[in-house]
Amino acid sequence: MFENLSERLGGVFDRLTKQGALSEDDVRTALREVRVALLEADVSLPVARSFIKAVEGKATGQAVTKSVTPGQQVVKIVHDELVHFLAGDNETPGDLKVDNPPAPILMVGLQGSGKTTTTAKLAKRLTEKNGKRVLMASLDVNRPAAMEQLAILGTQVGVDTLPIIKGQKPVDIAKRAKQQATLGGYDVYMLDTAGRLSIDDELMAEVEAVRDVTSPRETLLVVDGLTGQDAVHTAENFDQRIGISGVVLTRMDGDGRGGAALSMRFVTGQPIKFVGLGEKMDALEEFHPERIAGRILGMGDIVSLVEKAQETLEIEQAERMMKRFQKGQFNMNDLKAQLEQMLKMGGMEGVMGMMPGMAKMKNQVAEAGFDDSILKRQIALIQSMTKKERAAPQILQASRKKRIAKGAGLEVSELNKLLKMHRQMSDMMKKMGKKGLLKQAMGSMF
Ligand code: GDP
Secondary structure (H helix, E strand, O other), X not given: OOOHHXXXXXXXXXXXXXXXXXXXXXXXXXXXXXXXXXXXXXXOHHHHHHHHHHHHHHHOOOEOOOOOOHHHHHXXXXXXXXXXXXXXXXXXXXXXXXXXXXXXXXXXXXXOOOHHHHHHHHHHHHHXXXXXOEEEEEOOOOOHHHHHHHHHHHHHHOOEEOOOOOOOOHHHHHHHHHHHHHHOOOOEEEEEOOOOOOOOHHHHHHHHHHHHHHOOOEEEEEEEOOOOHHHHHHHHHHHHHOOOOEEEEEOOOOOOOOHHHHHHHHHHOOOEEEEEOOOOOOOEEXXXXXXXXXXXXXXXXXXXXXXXXXXXXXXXXXXXHHHHHHOXXXXXXXXXXXXXXXXXXXXXXXXXXXXXXXHHHHHHHHHOOOOHHHHHHHHHHHHOOOHHHHHOHHHOOHHHHHHHHHHHOOOHHHHHHHHHHHHHHHHHHHHHHHHOHHHHHHHHHO
């Protein structure tokens, strides 16, 4: 799923020629694909349109960096804009205004969005991380089970909840919470309002009344990150009627693409403060704009891979190498260059984490105990070879192997592993070279 945009752009990249600056056509062609990717990531249509329009003006005429294609350059610009837009100016994700005790936090959102769970998660975080004394109260008078749920979660996370008094109206519960928070010396009191399955007037009026008697320091809208398009309507309504100060996106542990984040930000202009990443009470993180941007674009972190490749590798050298690899010429010097390049780019984990679709392989590599110290040992082994041996490793017999291993201070078995890896890599490159896949694979990296 995450390869979508890169695959699709792969075709576009090929059609675009390398030029000094991005032409209007280049930009338009690439942005058309980006727009589809945004829609697939559940960004709402008007939001995708306005965002693309804003980027279009910025991208046209920008110089194309020597070692990337215009298409890649456009993606980088889109990515940077997305991060900038999601991050806002002078905002610290996860920051809540909770000075002047007792500070009221109003939690709003539709039923099932994860409001109650998030209330408890946030209360836990404020208690443990910020050292605040928190009181929680449920205002969901229509669903006694919801009130009990909050009480149970409160016990679980060690946060006090306001005792339930049957028959009380939401506004009266809110007043009682305020009073108890003041008398009890609490720093924060959180109000978990009632949800409905969809927006309705009665609900809005109820939340308005609660807002008016408590003047919340924060009004957080909890939105299911998987709902995408519908979420926009919800956000618009809550923001217009109640006025929100931030958004919490839940269920971001699912395989949604996170487009709701962009839509929310666009529609409300308010920051995404937290994301929910599971049902457990500590599955709440502050919002990371870069992660969501990468996820929305479905690019893994290819953008930073491009950046790092630019910094660390001479493109001409890479192209020369690729031509030789295609012909099946892949010697120990090449392997050494690759290993060194990997180290520069943040080691095995760094490189794999940046390539879309490689996350799974990264785990396998970690499980096999492959880490950066292995890269360094392999480089040492190659350094211990003569020029002739590096160019033609097949001449290595027992005595040479012993000498090389000794020179690197390592065992022959480790050298054998390196030789095996080299053989496998050169076989694979030959195969990929024949199918034209090598060029594609390297093209996306450099
Ligand atoms: P409310 O009706 O808005 O108060 O929703 P709840 O807090 O009762 O949550 C509804 C369901 O969603 C519960 O089963 C929660 O455990 C689950 N849930 C809430 N947040 C998350 C999240 O971030 N990830 C996942 N996977 N589940 C969540």
